[in-house]
Amino acid sequence: xxxxxxxxxxxxxxxxxxxxxxxxxxxxxxxxxxxxxxxxxxxxxxxxxxxxxxxxxxxxxxxxxxxxxxxxxxxxxxxxxxxxxxxxxxxxxxxxxxxxxxxxxxxxxxxxxxxxxxxxxxxxxxxxxxxxxxxxxxxxxxxxxxxxxxxxxxxxxxxxxxxxxxxxxxxxxxxxxxxxxxxxxxxxxxxxxxxxxxxxxxxxxxxxxxxxxxxxxxxxxxxxxxxxxxxxxxxxxxxxxxxxxxxxxxxxxxxxxxxxxxxxxxxxxxxxxxxxxxxxxxxxxxxxxxxxxxxxxxxxxxxxxxxxxxxxxxxxxxxxxxxxxxxxxxxxxxxxxxxxxxxxxxxxxxxxxxxxxxxxxxxxxxxxxxxxxxxxxxxxxxxxxxxxxxxxxxxxxxxxxxxxxxxxxxxxxxxxxxxxxxxxxxxxxxxxxxxxxxxxxxxxxxxxxxxxxxxxxxx
Numbered sequence: 001x002x003x004x005x006x007x008x009x010x011x012x013x014x015x016x017x018x019x020x021x022x023x024x025x026x027x028x029x030x031x032x033x034x035x036x037x038x039x040x041x042x043x044x045x046x047x048x049x050x051x052x053x054x055x056x057x058x059x060x061x062x063x064x065x066x067x068x069x070x071x072x073x074x075x076x077x078x079x080x081x082x083x084x085x086x087x088x089x090x091x092x093x094x095x096x097x098x099x100x101x102x103x104x105x106x107x108x109x110x111x112x113x114x115x116x117x118x119x120x121x122x123x124x125x126x127x128x129x130x131x132x133x134x135x136x137x138x139x140x141x142x143x144x145x146x147x148x149x150x151x152x153x154x155x156x157x158x159x160x161x162x163x164x165x166x167x168x169x170x171x172x173x174x175x176x177x178x179x180x181x182x183x184x185x186x187x188x189x190x191x192x193x194x195x196x197x198x199x200x201x202x203x204x205x206x207x208x209x210x211x212x213x214x215x216x217x218x219x220x221x222x223x224x225x226x227x228x229x230x231x232x233x234x235x236x237x238x239x240x241x242x243x244x245x246x247x248x249x250x251x252x253x254x255x256x257x258x259x260x261x262x263x264x265x266x267x268x269x270x271x272x273x274x275x276x277x278x279x280x281x282x283x284x285x286x287x288x289x290x291x292x293x294x295x296x297x298x299x300x301x302x303x304x305x306x307x308x309x310x311x312x313x314x315x316x317x318x319x320x321x322x323x324x325x326x327x328x329x330x331x332x333x334x335x336x337x338x339x340x341x342x343x344x345x346x347x348x349x350x351x352x353x354x355x356x357x358x359x360x361x362x363x364x365x366x367x368x369x370x371x372x373x374x375x376x377x378x379x380x381x382x383x384x385x386x387x388x389x390x391x392x393x394x395x396x397x398x399x400x401x402x403x404x405x406x407x408x409x410x411x412x413x414x415x416x417x418x419x420x421x422x423x424x425x426x427x428x429x430x431x432x433x434x435x436x437x438x439x440x441x442x443x444x445x446x447x448x449x450x451x452x453x454x455x456x457x458x459x
Contacts, residue, residue, distance in 0.1 A: 310369065
């Protein structure tokens with residue numbers, strides 16, 4: 001019988017081997033525990049998230065989905081796999097998922113899922129690829145946009161009501177106030193002060209309605225409508241800066257320009273782009289610090305134009321930067337209450353830039369200022385208003401003019417009636433004096449009143 005050459009050495013090797021096995025077992029056990037915990041976390045998230053989640057295989061069949069998903073698509077939980085095409089039969093979703101996917105490929109689409117003949121649900125669907133060994137599939141998430149779109153429609157309806165219904169009474173207020181101011185031109189007393197206050201408040205209301213109407217105008221404009229001209233963007237920006245120079249000077253804000261030496265031509269809608277840039281510059285002035293500066297830069301490349309508006313103002317918190325382009329959104333109340341406004345300026349600017357296939361972005365830090373960058377292709381598809389909204393702003397301003405004219409007509413009519421009443425009183429007095437054989441001096445005094453009235457009306 002053979003015996004080990006060195007029994008002690010063999011024992012030590014066996015002992016070490018056993019210790020290594022014990023360590024490996026402990027490591028694998030810890031990994032298994034961590035894997036179980038991670039799996040439980042994922043299952044908890046999968047089951048409780050308010051968004052719908054679904055796992056698709058390579059054949060686009062739903063292998064697993066959380067309760068929220070089946071609730072969003074108004075279906076009972078099935079016993080087995082279900083083809084995605086039976087649940088969400090939309091080509092803009094299915095066609096991209098049929099294409100070969102890589103790790104960086106993702107899909108995002110909006111679909112309107114009909115529930116009944118009169119009810120529908122709007123979903124934002126995101127899909128990211130799943131790949132492990134030979135397994136390939138997709139992870140689908142569905143977010144309900146129905147309530148958000150309903151609220152947006154309510155906002156839009158409010159805008160239309162404000163734009164169309166407020167302008168007529170405002171026109172009357174402005175018109176009659178201006179007529180009264182002209183009538184009391186030399187009155188420095190209480191009446192003149194009250195008329196000035198009415199006019200200032202009315203003009204402030206007019207500015208708010210102007211902003212609403214401008215947003216209503218640009219919201220209905222379409223990228224598919226051609227309305228382009230070639231113009232110099234530098235001269236357009238200079239016009240904007242000239243228009244905002246007075247409020248900048250009131251806050252002692254310096255307007256600095258960094259323009260190329262030559263003109264920079266762009267193809268687009270000059271009015272839309274001018275309004276977009278104006279809102280950005282006004283925003284930079286409004287939320288700037290007294291004595292600060294606003295710098296406007298233009299960079300010209302062969303295909304694109306970049307416009308930067310940089311200020312030294314209060315800045316924007318990181319959590320706010322993704323929301324500042326939303327309609328009616330304003331940053332924290334304590335920063336904006338003193339300046340008022342509806343929170344539509346940047347939404348109007350973004351829409352104007354998007355209508356030219358451009359992009360607008362912002363980088364900012366609190367107490368350091370902000371820099372808005374507009375990137376525009378030199379040849380863009382510019383838009384004009386849809387037929388239902390053509391001339392909305394022109395109609396509004398025409399209503400104001402007609403309101404003022406109507407006020408003048410009413411005021412002239414009242415003045416004429418007052419004058420005729422005075423003539424009637426003088427002629428009656430003269431007739432009675434003649435019938436009563438009044439002295440010549442009394443007749444001459446009445447005639448002097450008539451001549452005085454004629455002279456006043458002629459003046």
